[in-house]
Amino acid sequence: MPLTDNVDCELTFYTNPWSRGQIVRWMLEETGADYQQQIVPYGEQMKAPAFLQINPMGKVPAIVHKSKVVTECAAICAYLAECFPDAALAPEKAELADYLRWLFFAAGPLEAAIVNRSLNVQVSDEQQRMVGYGSYDKAVDVLAAKLAESDYVAGSRFTAADVYVGSHVIWGIQFGTLPKRPEFEQYAARLMERAAFKTARAIDDELGEAMKP
Structure with a gap:
């Protein structure tokens, strides 16, 4: 579940509700992990230097987990499956x-x-x-x-x-x-x-x- 105001959360999810971020949102909910969400509007904020440090492509979604950045929806899904094994979403x-x-x-x-x-x-x-x-x-x-x-x-x-x-x-x-x-x-x-x-x-x-x- 998203914990928007929890600055101590180890997982931050950068997204926009009208984006492929919906895929990662679903994956996060499947894991049951706590996460902080950051909504990134299209336009200047998505191309701003602060966000480009997260994803130089200037696109969402992206996650930062324990200081590690992961972009690309398929990669994020696979990464989360490995990092939250209790959800049993990684392959046997x-x-x-x-x-x-x-x-x-x-x-x-x-x-x-x-x-x-x-x-x-x-x-x-x-x-x-x-x-x-x-x-x-x-x-x-x-x-x-x-x-x-x-x-x-x-x-x-x-x-x-x-x-x-x-x-x-x-x-x-x-x-x-x-x-x-x-x-x-x-x-x-x-x-x-x-x-x-x-x-x-x-x-x-x-x-x-x-x-x-």
Whole structure:
């Protein structure tokens, strides 16, 4: 849970409710860790020298945990899973291969395919070998096939990889960047029933309303 006024908290979460910070918020709620939140408005504050010392890219989310900075949503999810083992979100040995494979598939080929399609970037047949996702349809088909095999990406158990992959799927079918296939809809529905997801969404919805002009 966020402890906004606790300056002694060992974990600080830099975010904006209208950002990918929603992924990290969900992950933090899954861990049950205490954290201090710092809301970073878009514009000057996100590009200000003080925040650029945290993330030189000038983007959220980011966390500082015991003086160590972690950026990039997939990395933050994996890091938190390791740092808070009692939450049982890190992979067991038999789950490690799928956990890493699909975590990085979503962070790499899948996100690139979705973003390029949203930006109307056209990749010719000849250029497909130059991009990690090949084609948008191929990336979508591969993920759908995986989610048809098991309830979660690392097998039968929810892990931190599902926070990241699941966020792509939930947002994708909500905003039309992924098709509403049964595999995606069933997976998303399963994840959205989690208490931590509901808590995180409620926090960011409330913050978003408060920040409206």
